Amino acid sequence: MFKYLKQLTSLVAMVAVLFTFTTESMAAKKSKTLKNTQKKGFVRCGVSQGLPGFSNADAAGNWTGVDVDVCRAVAAAVLGDANKVKFTPLSAKERFTALTSGEIDILSRNTTWTLSRDADIGLTFVGVNFYDGQGFMVRKSSGITSTSQFKNGISACTNIGTTTELNMRDFFNSRGISYEPVAFEKADEVVAAYDAGRCDTYTTDKSGLAAQRTKMKNPDEHIVLPETISKEPLGPVVRQGDSVWEDIVRWSLNTMIEAEEYGITSSNADSMKTSDNPQIKRLVGAEGEMGAAFGLDNEWNLRIIKQVGNYGESYKRNIADTGILPDRGPNELWTKGGILYVPPSR
Amino acid sequence: MNFKLKDIGPQLMTVIAVVLVFGFFTYNAQVNMENRGIDFGYGFLSQESSFDVQFSLIEYDGSHSYFRAYLVGLLNTILVSVIGIFLATILGVLVGIARLSPNYLINKFAAFYVEFFRNIPLLLQIFFWYFAALRALPLPQDAEAMFGISFLTIKGLFVPAFIWENFNIFFYSIVAAIVAIIVIRTHAKKVQETQGKQIPVLLISIGLIFILPLLSFLIGGVRLSFEVPVLKQLATTSFIYEGGVSLPPELIALALSLSLYTATFIAECVRAGIQGVGKGQKEAAASIGLTQNQVLKLVVMPQALRIIIPPTTNQYLNLTKNSSLAAAIAYPDLVLVFAGTALMQTGKAIEIVSITMFTYLSLSISISLFMNWYNNKIAITEK
Numbered sequence: 053m054f055k056y057l058k059q060l061t062s063l064v065a066m067v068a069v070l071f072t073f074t075t076e077s078m079a080a081k082k083s084k085t086l087k088n089t090q091k092k093g094f095v096r097c098g099v100s101q102g103l104p105g106f107s108n109a110d111a112a113g114n115w116t117g118v119d120v121d122v123c124r125a126v127a128a129a130v131l132g133d134a135n136k137v138k139f140t141p142l143s144a145k146e147r148f149t150a151l152t153s154g155e156i157d158i159l160s161r162n163t164t165w166t167l168s169r170d171a172d173i174g175l176t177f178v179g180v181n182f183y184d185g186q187g188f189m190v191r192k193s194s195g196i197t198s199t200s201q202f203k204n205g206i207s208a209c210t211n212i213g214t215t216t217e218l219n220m221r222d223f224f225n226s227r228g229i230s231y232e233p234v235a236f237e238k239a240d241e242v243v244a245a246y247d248a249g250r251c252d253t254y255t256t257d258k259s260g261l262a263a264q265r266t267k268m269k270n271p272d273e274h275i276v277l278p279e280t281i282s283k284e285p286l287g288p289v290v291r292q293g294d295s296v297w298e299d300i301v302r303w304s305l306n307t308m309i310e311a312e313e314y315g316i317t318s319s320n321a322d323s324m325k326t327s328d329n330p331q332i333k334r335l336v337g338a339e340g341e342m343g344a345a346f347g348l349d350n351e352w353n354l355r356i357i358k359q360v361g362n363y364g365e366s367y368k369r370n371i372a373d374t375g376i377l378p379d380r381g382p383n384e385l386w387t388k389g390g391i392l393y394v395p396p397s398r
Numbered sequence: 399m400n401f402k403l404k405d406i407g408p409q410l411m412t413v414i415a416v417v418l419v420f421g422f423f424t425y426n427a428q429v430n431m432e433n434r435g436i437d438f439g440y441g442f443l444s445q446e447s448s449f450d451v452q453f454s455l456i457e458y459d460g461s462h463s464y465f466r467a468y469l470v471g472l473l474n475t476i477l478v479s480v481i482g483i484f485l486a487t488i489l490g491v492l493v494g495i496a497r498l499s500p501n502y503l504i505n506k507f508a509a510f511y512v513e514f515f516r517n518i519p520l521l522l523q524i525f526f527w528y529f530a531a532l533r534a535l536p537l538p539q540d541a542e543a544m545f546g547i548s549f550l551t552i553k554g555l556f557v558p559a560f561i562w563e564n565f566n567i568f569f570y571s572i573v574a575a576i577v578a579i580i581v582i583r584t585h586a587k588k589v590q591e592t593q594g595k596q597i598p599v600l601l602i603s604i605g606l607i608f609i610l611p612l613l614s615f616l617i618g619g620v621r622l623s624f625e626v627p628v629l630k631q632l633a634t635t636s637f638i639y640e641g642g643v644s645l646p647p648e649l650i651a652l653a654l655s656l657s658l659y660t661a662t663f664i665a666e667c668v669r670a671g672i673q674g675v676g677k678g679q680k681e682a683a684a685s686i687g688l689t690q691n692q693v694l695k696l697v698v699m700p701q702a703l704r705i706i707i708p709p710t711t712n713q714y715l716n717l718t719k720n721s722s723l724a725a726a727i728a729y730p731d732l733v734l735v736f737a738g739t740a741l742m743q744t745g746k747a748i749e750i751v752s753i754t755m756f757t758y759l760s761l762s763i764s765i766s767l768f769m770n771w772y773n774n775k776i777a778i779t780e781k
Binding site: 149234 | 431433436437448449450451452459460529533537552553630632633634635636638640646647648725726727728730734738739741742743744745747
């Protein structure tokens with residue numbers, strides 16, 4: 053009996069080694085970032101230093117905003133709890149380095165998707181959570197109502213390290229207007245300088261203008277001009293080279309948008325499990341194996357909808373109800389005249 | 399043999415350790431950049447920058463290259479450093495001497511200034527001057543003219559521009575004056591050494607530097623006129639001055655805060671230098687009949703300078719490096735333009751940060767070399 057003990061132990065050891073090896077390689081196959089996130093127990097998310105409606109912290113340090121909700125959705129999907137997110141406020145200048153160096157795993161910081169960013173610097177854009185465009189803000193008292201009234205010598209306050217700086221040059225150049233760019237590192241400093249009268253106009257994405265306007269001494273003294281001078285599709289970004297993690301973030305965002313399309317909200321999500329529509333059932337984890345490919349369980353999308361809500365809820369809570377941009381404009385579903393259109397979850 | 403190994407062993411190990419650490423970091427960076435699909439290279443420097451800069455000493459706009467943007471930033475850094483060093487030195491020397499004044503009020507005021515400004519973080523001072531003090535300035539349309547020709551407004555200081563005719567003749571006249579002064583000085587030194595006679599070099603020099611350029615106006619056909627800034631309306635309530643030279647408020651705030659801050663340290667160096675010269679020296683000088691001015695010029699200052707120069711060099715270096723805080727208030731220095739905007743637009747973090755670090759290093763070493771040369775020049779020459 054004991055004669056074979058030695059062989060038996062070595063066999064057990066071998067099986068154990070093999071087994072560890074296989075589980076290990078499967079986990080590794082899932083995604084390194086996913087594995088690390090689950091080990092740490094929180095999602096590391098890079099956000100802005102304070103942009104109302106997108107990512108903004110209150111006095112108690114609670115982050116809210118549509119950009120914040122993308123990270124919360126990912127946390128709900130991979131960790132089961134939308135609150136398990138560690139937010140890192142980043143300046144426009146720091147954001148990409150923070151992501152590529154591995155300090156954060158998702159950059160959800162009103163970042164414009166452009167070819168050079170996507171292709172050059174080790175980043176991958178996963179989608180668009182806000183369609184924006186650059187605009188100008190001026191003082192009402194200046195009497196300016198259109199950018200066609202801009203004259204030579206105008207000074208424009210803006211942020212460094214953004215597409216804004218480049219669009220501004222294209223805009224003024226194509227119209228042959230000489231201008232003085234005054235570029236700050238932090239948005240708060242831009243607003244302070246413009247508010248003090250240092251600049252005649254303040255230019256950034258229109259959503260940003262609307263949000264920053266609420267921070268000014270007297271918001272009613274300022275207007276945002278109607279012209280939009282650029283396309284600014286803003287969306288979450290991940291590091292290049294982890295396609296599973298990229299898919300998780302992409303489909304977390306898509307789930308929120310598609311849930312709105314099918315009328316699934318945080319309050320009715322559970323009852324939708326018994327819906328007749330198979331598309332709805334897939335979105336709440338009641339049909340198909342929608343999580344397996346990501347290495348997640350089947351209710352990952354249900355958790356997103358229950359804990360964070362659909363895109364419409366997020367927009368209403370963060371942007372419409374706060375008075376920043378009550379009108380959804382292009383950020384309405386394609387079925388309602390907007391351009392929000394995501395591939396189907398199936 | 400054994401002795402030799404003991405001698406070079408530690409040095410060798412240090413060198414190997416340093417090489418290994420650098421090698422590890424380089425390798426690590428390479429592997430990680432490759433994994434994330436980031437290219438390494440300095441080719442971007444010749445690409446079109448496509449962003450504009452507020453304030454530039456050389457001709458620049460977005461159609462120029464990133465390298466030119468780098469030069470713009472570098473020159474702006476040098477500009478604010480030179481202005482800062484110049485003002486800080488004058489102010490520092492004045493305050494340093496004032497601290498030794500027997501007059502109670504002057505003495506205490508200087509002491510208060512030093513203690514106040516050197517104990518508040520520089521960044522806060524920059525914010526104060528830019529966001530608090532300059533914000534109180536009037537809008538262009540409300541500005542009172544200074545001497546009828548200059549305007550200090552929230553959008554900057556607007557001063558008249560010089561418009562020269564035959565500027566080269568004026569320039570040559572100044573060069574001629576400087577050459578003449580050098581010749582006279584050498585001659586005066588010789589006369590004093592051989593005959594013991596003194597020639598009033600200073601008076602002659604001042605005369606020359608004024609009279610020669612003046613002659614160029616009278617008979618050389620040089621004309622100077624001023625282009626005074628004129629108020630221009632951009633919109634109902636928005637104005638700007640056109641013509642003349644405009645100094646952005648960012649430059650003014652930065653130069654002001656850098657010099658006010660650094661002057662406190664220079665003042666302390668100057669005070670230490672003067673106090674470091676023995677009392678006996680002054681008394682001995684006075685006893686051989688030198689006048690008060692001669693005592694200061696010939697006995698006290700040459701010795702005090704030896705104490706003052708080395709720590710003051712450090713302050714010059716600090717000021718130059720501190721100028722990188724410009725980024726906080728939108729002054730387009732090297733850090734804001736190159737390590738800020740250019741880095742963001744290209745994503746070449748390692749390349750740009752390394753160039754920027756190397757540039758600051760070169761700037762600091764140049765200042766340091768110059769000051770060392772000056773220090774050696776005034777040091778005691780052992781005979």
